[in-house]
Amino acid sequence: MKHNGELTEVIGNHIRTDGTQETDIPGLRFIRTSENSEPVYSVYEPSLCIVTQGSKVVMLGKETFQYDPTSYLTASVHLPITGQVVEASPQIPYLSLQLQLDMNQVLEILQSSPQIGKPKGESGRGLVISRMSESLLDAVLRLVRLLDTPQDIPVLSPGLQREIIYRVLQDEQNDPLKKFALIGSQAQRIAKVIDQINRNFDQPLRVEELAQQVRMSSSSFYSYFKEVTGMSPIQYQKQLRLQEARRLLFTEELNAAEASFQVGYESPSHFSREYTRKFGLPPGQDLRRLRGTL
Incomplete structure (x- = not known):
């Protein structure tokens, strides 16, 4: 080139x-x-x-x-x-x-x-x-x-x-x-749901309600959503929550329990398990490693 x-x-x-x-x-x-x-x-x-x-x-x-x-x-x-x-x-x-x-x-x-x-x-x-x-x-x-x-x-x-x-x-x-970009297309309706999840990722997610908003059956909505994002709506929300929690731990100096509640988890232990699965270390150890790297 x-x-x-x-x-x-x-x-x-x-x-x-x-x-x-x-x-x-x-x-x-x-x-x-x-x-x-x-x-x-x-x-x-x-x-x-x-x-x-x-x-x-x-x-x-x-x-x-x-x-x-x-x-x-x-x-x-x-x-x-x-x-x-x-x-x-x-x-x-x-x-x-x-x-x-x-x-x-x-x-x-x-x-x-x-x-x-x-x-x-x-x-x-x-x-x-x-x-x-x-x-x-x-x-x-x-x-x-x-x-x-x-x-x-x-x-x-x-x-x-x-x-x-x-x-x-x-x-x-x-x-x-x-x-x-096309108004009224299936893809654009999915994009609107994606935007909604991004703005409210700390809120409970109900696939049936999201499907109704875009006038799809739950199975069709699930299939289209996964085609667009490569993951299910719940998995998508989980990625947003964990990434935001990691940011909060690093920049806001919250502890793991505070960060977990702020991004929508009800159980700190459940949050810790999913965080470890995502980032390879529990929240405290991951934070120490991040600070040591930087």
Whole structure:
């Protein structure tokens, strides 16, 4: 890819130390790390993720996705994932960017671009790896270059972000992104439920009630939800709860019982068992290991 080297250089000039850096372009952030990482637990929002140097593995449920400079990742809904950088060094650090996707803008572009093919099927996985194209890479490079002329960002950034979404939608691999944007589609109804669970993950979850909200039978809702997220609604909620509890333990200095109640668990012992199953250590030991690592 002829534009990848230049994109890597521009990103490297703007993020010189390991970590995540927000940019002056709304919704655009850079990530850098100079060594292979431990698993990192987070929630992907609708976004486009591009690696320009190195390689990363993302685990969603029991599925594994790997991408590098020859490919890119698209997330169409909020998804609790485990990410791990698997190719990085001080000499050749891992460099990537993440651009948030506005689903209303995705829908508007779909409706105004008849040349974009209609999606096939009802739903699909909410996370997709696609092959990188020169046209997409060129549009992303022109967007990132705006950071060198910040006065141009308000005028030129919206149009370039629109072009990037258009290039992504041209790829048939991204049919799921189209489905999640289309009003009234099965995928969009599932996306609304996913958003609701994200906002209320500490509340009891009743699959029958969620199915009724989207006018599906419980079995159909369960099947569609698992097709999109790679996990059941209960498993999805559990991932959100455990990730938030871990964040609370580390940043708010709560004890395990306090964190468990705050994310919706009624039993601290049940929370501790599920936490250990997820992160490999009980809460207290995991917290000590995290602090020692940092």
